[in-house]
Amino acid sequence: MPYDAPPDDLDLDSAKSVLDDALTGADDGELFMERGVSEMFVFDDGRLKTASYDATRGFGLRCVAGESTGYAHSSEMTLDSLRRAADAVQAAKRGHSGILAADPRRTNAKLYGDADPTASPGFKDKVELLQKIDAYARAADPRVVQVSVSLAGQHREIDILRPGGALYRDVRPLVRLNVSVVVEQDGKRESGGHGAGGRTSYDQWITPDAWERSVQEALRRALLNLEAVDAPAGEMDVVLGPGWPGVLLHEAVGHGLEGDFNRKGSSAFSGRLGEQVAAKGVTVVDDGTIHERRGSLTMDDEGTPTGRTTLIEDGKLVGYMQDRLNARLMGMEATGNGRRESYAHCPMPRMTNTFMMGGNDDPAEILESLDDGVYAANFGGGQVDITSGKFVFQCTEAYRVKGGKIVAPIKGATLIGDGPTALTRVSMIGSDMALDEGVGVCGKSGQGVPCGVGQPTLKIHGLTVGGAG
Secondary structure (H helix, E strand, C coil), rough: CCCHHHHHHHHHHHHHHHHHHHHHCEEEEEEEEEEEEECCCCEEECEEEEEEEEEEEEEEEEECCCCCEEEEEECCCCCCHHHHHHHHHHHHHHCCCCCCCCCCCCCCCCCCCCCCCCCCCCCHHHHHHHHHHHHHHHHHHCEEEEEEEEEEHHHHHHHHECCCCEEEEEEEEEEEEEEEEEEEEECEEEEEEEEEEEECHHHCCCCCHHHHHHHHHHHHHHHHHHHCCCCCCEEEEEEEEECHHHHHHHHHHHHHHEHHHHHHHCCCCCCCCEEECCCCCCCCECCCCCCCCCCCCCCCCCCCCCEEEEEEECCCCCCCCHHHHHHHHHCCCCCCCCCCCCCCCEEEEEECCCCCCCEEECCCHHHHHCCCEEEEEEEEEEEECCCCHHHHHEEEEEEEECCCEEEEEEEEEEEEEHHHHHHHHHHECCCCEECCCCCCEEEEEEEHHHHHHHHCEEEEEEEECCCCC
């Protein structure tokens, strides 16, 4: 979509007139317009199983009055559709008389260029690449019996029209490569996987060095599972590895620091600004400005520039992640965390890249300090209760540690606890903070958005480990 023209049939002057009428007397609102393309290639069972290409376009019109929101969307980018949407959303301001909130501040930043990552390489080259990765994985070890490789990319172009005519524009590329292998030995099968990606072109993810590393890492995890013994059960000290294990922080703590849960009093952190909520040394930030990271955007889906928001500093709760609605109702500043899955969804406070800062402890010494416990290097899925912060997470790569040494890989381990309590039990913080490799998708209220997580190596006292015995 060229940036000097409106999308499809929507003339900006006409759209502005409809928008202004619809939001007269409202507190906030905008016209969110989106166009995008996405593709997915899946090579499975030795053949190309999926090759899809989709084009998306549409708008969402929002009217905010007090705590009420009227929202309507359409895939028809026409003035008639916009007028029908305007008629629908005005119900939210019935009997309400407000003053429109000021526009988001402008930014000169532009994280990404206009190039569409799905345009190159071509279809044939992508299929040949997947064939090559499949063949390499099958030849890497005689125990490999199944391989699945996927390549996905998308390009989104966003226009946000504010009452009065201010226009905000953004471009958002996103790519990802995933490799999964199944190995078999003595009639026992196990699997392992690895994924990587970011907001860039395919180039850096499809070099031989990059995809061979993904294959080797997936294979390593699968073979490790062949050797794994049943996990222990009980309360014990746990060391979490750097990078992706930050997903536990994301779920168990991050959601509880989003503005809507705190405004409504449903978070374990509600009303606790300024309080010591974590151990000394624990600093947690959300940063949507890190170039090419999966959770990074030039601006959020309301037009507010993304930023670096400190949430917990040296153990004290100092901030929340805010969209415009909750920031206004709480008397705070929007932090650039108003995100939506697509034009068909309302924005809400969401994380971008959320991580714990590194400390001063040597990672090797942290592991050596673990007398009898578990080292969790990677996680799969989990469940979290936002109100209490209680979580259950499955470990996809974990080890039994005794006397400061790894004695065996374990399978079937789950970590059970609650985020607020776990933060107070952090006793060592490594100097090796790392972000994940670009695979995170965050779900909330039925919406999924790309995100990033991260942390250093951590030691936590007294987590409950669920296992086989």
